[in-house]
Amino acid sequence: MNANLNANAAQVHDPVLAVSNLAISLPRGGDRPYAVQNISFEVRPGKIVCLLGESGSGKSVIASAVMGLLPEGLAPTAGSIQLLGRELVGAPQTEFRALRGPAMSMVFQEPMTALNPVMTCGEQIDEMLAQHVTLDRAQRRRMILEIMQRVRLPDPERIFAAYPHQLSGGQRQRIVIAIALILKPALLICDEPTTALDVTTQAEILGLIRELQNDSGTAVLFITHDFGVVAEIADEVVVLELGKMIERGPARTVLTQPTQPYTRMLLDAVPELAPHNRPPITDTFPLLDARNIVKTYVSGSWPGKRREVQAVKEATLVVRPRETVGIVGESGSGKSTLARCIARLIEPTGGEIHANGRSVAHLRGRGLSPFRRDVQVIFQDPYRSLNPRQTVGASIIEGPLNFGVPREQAWKRAEELMRLVRLKPEVLHRYPSEFSGGQRQRISIARALACEPKVLIADEAVSALDVSVQAQILRLLDEIQQTTGVGILFITHDLRVASQICDRVIVMQHGRIVEQGSAHEVLLSPREDYTRALLAAAPGQGFAFGRG
Template identity: 45%
Template sequence: MSAVLQVRGLKVSFRQDGETTHAVRGVDFEVGRGETVALVGESGSGKSVTALSTVSLLGDSARVEGSVRYMGAEMVGADEQKLMEVRGNDISFIFQEPMTSLNPLHTLEKQLAESIELHQGLRGADVRKRIIELLHDVGIHDPESRLGAYPHQLSGGQRQRVMIAMALANNPDLLIADEPTTALDVTIQAQILDLLAELKQKRQMSLLFITHDLGIVRAIADRVCVMKDGEIVESGPTDEIFGNPQHDYTRKLLSAAPRGTPPPVPEGAEEIVRTEDLRIWFPIQAGLLKRTVGHVKAVNAASLSVRAGETLGIVGESGSGKTTLALAIMRLIQSEGPIYYLGEDIQGWKTRRMRELRRHMQIVFQDPFGSLSPRLTVAQIVAEGLGVHGVEKGQDPRALVAQMLTEVGLDPSVMDRYPHEFSGGQRQRIAIARAMILRPRLMVLDEPTSALDMTVQVQIVDLLRDLQQKYGLAYLFISHDLRVVRALSHKVMVMKQGDVVEAGPAAEVFDAPKSDYTRTLMNAAFDLPGAAQA
């Protein structure tokens, strides 16, 4: 098989503030025509830096050594004109987060037209025809009506399809996909993977796929290169790597999946929170007088109950109402219908009374870096709630912070450092410590593991289990990762477009789903080879 891309002895280092960081350390691999090669490893392993090095997309602070040959032509040290001819034309990229990769100020037509006009020289009606053809190929329904749309008007899956269309606009020989499905719902993820496989076969295209999800790798890759600390520690055909891994790190990655079931709920555990037919409708107002002309029906008649030491997993695709429901239970947005906390309806409570209750109802968000202030130290972040709600007489806030950091698996000596000095998993532990320091009874966990590596996910799941068992916490666990939900939840509620389509004990919902929609979610999550074992 002839090599489309051949990498030999690739080294990449970055020099900043007088210090040199070695990101890639002598990497060798190649991608054959029509072949899919997966680069896998945890955050910081050098996967993305390796990919960006192929066509010199790294910044001026990067020093690149070794050889990167595309169709036999050397890319390292090539002049800008040669690189411009290859970028976006012969080698195209799909990035992880389409919302940040697409220009929010330009329509889809304008963004797609830019690449086509630059590389293919088409103009006017020919460009528009090509754009419609591309959008149709990537599964955008009624593409003509979408040409004037802006990125924020599309769903996550639609935005990713647009990114794929842009990458395919010039019929590249090699497509580099950098974590293209990480932020997507399981059903959308399955669709995107199917789409990439179909387009690859149709166009005889080569694919370099970068991911930390080994379930995806097993489904789509011909060969795998496992990266750790800037080096490829093991490579080979996918079946060999999965069937007989040789390196300890590869075995660690393959075994990193949330497993087991949560500890049983203590007998006679009291009910912490309950809702009855909770409804959340947002008014649509129009005209000078702002009359209500309709409603966005975010949540319709949601009833749930969670006891001390129990986890309710709330699952569904983006826009199904999961987070909206949780925010309403926390009384952070308006809703209709009773919300019982320890048997008392808190729906009509005024601000002052609710403030006293806040310490007992805490939330942990998806992106720990976005939810932690970069200007505050860890000690200030974790102690923030104590400043609002106070501490018991005689207690030292700093000692409480140290105790809480120890409980979440962090060394108290780090409390004077800042969030940017920590890994994603460590930042999530800090966010959990901030919530836990107030000793809440109810915690809302909104996608707390979706942005983390698989090995770190396992650690956070184990931590949440331990904290729940020790303190009798009630969890509302919101996620689109059904493997994590299965490992943590006693009960599951499935939501679709604001409706609760199914609810019950986790084992029943996972093993014998009653609704077609639930079956679709389960198939998308567990039908990927390797996912069922998780």
């Protein structure tokens, strides 16, 4: 089927995807009548169209409508969606099932949720083939190994038999791309496919999508909140705000000469890779002093099968009051493992940790209680770190109650924290599902501050947020730091974010600290080749967003 569809599209140069005056209504009680309204754009063969906008703008709703994956309660109420001239609005699910794979495919943001953890990678690619082609098992296996080579997976035979958890994040995303592309669809939809990836893996995935798209003439609908990615790959940009199309045009024109205030606001929020030259903080006693931290994982029990992996090797760092120390590096560099060792969420194999001058590396159980109060963690996904069955007020006061603070005092403090993170105290009675992603992250920050910590560890705390919300959270953390004197250990793969918030930057590779210094020195005058490679891989290098 897909060969004919692609051939027809290529012959007449008609758009692969044509969306015209699309409207999708929300159920009653929503914050607005329509999820999207009056949306029109085209994606032609060999072109990449990016949908841009904040959370709730309708980007993913449009993609789900094209794929026939809208949740119950949402449905197109007006307009048209045509895939290679075939009308999809009102089409039965049987038709969508026939089109998914041969004519259109989708790459999702998080490969671990898109892949089945109990099936091998080869079996999961084979599912797509078995559904749509009449080839025997050996022929299908050859096709699978070929697509694995094409998406540059190392040792395809081994990965064919591997399970998703045995691969890196970048390799898992390549498996998802292989599933999407194996039947050579005319349309590829990418929904934030590089958000959770480090800059080098991100650059590889973006290059791969562009290369495969050029080779096959595939049309690509790309959804992202990363303007660096847009500058790198987009041919055309469609800007959405609260379900309405605000601006549309060639990528360079929209990104450098926007006509709408909303687009200019988004572009103004894009962090520059140009750190401020902050004065060093050296004359205060360290809040956190970790020295020669080692973390070794051991697998196997027999001497011949015993395998040791050193995730962190002799790492040393210091965090002082009102100082933000960033840790950057690729996936698997050991940055999150180091942070979790320091927070005593996992046991370090070796090394010393001092908090407020007190050794805590070897404490256990109740002995860790004062340290747990002094060091709090803000995680990447606020929805998963908040209990969906508890009101946000109950989540915020839970820590102080555990440390013996009276309930009335804890609740009063929670109300103060809501004002600090710019939310109304009344929202304490609501549940996490009633908030946006940015609001949930503010609540997670308030919960961490409720215990009045000396140090905050932020592990990819803004990586999944829109640029405008990201800018708000970074400003909020800076204001909180100046008000409370808290030290921040900030783990990120986004070098632009690191440049905006960090006083000092630590670069990790293969578990070792390879470079550290002031943010200005490390990001503008790196000494190490590895640091230079990370900076070179950052998307949108040298692009003057909104400045012509």
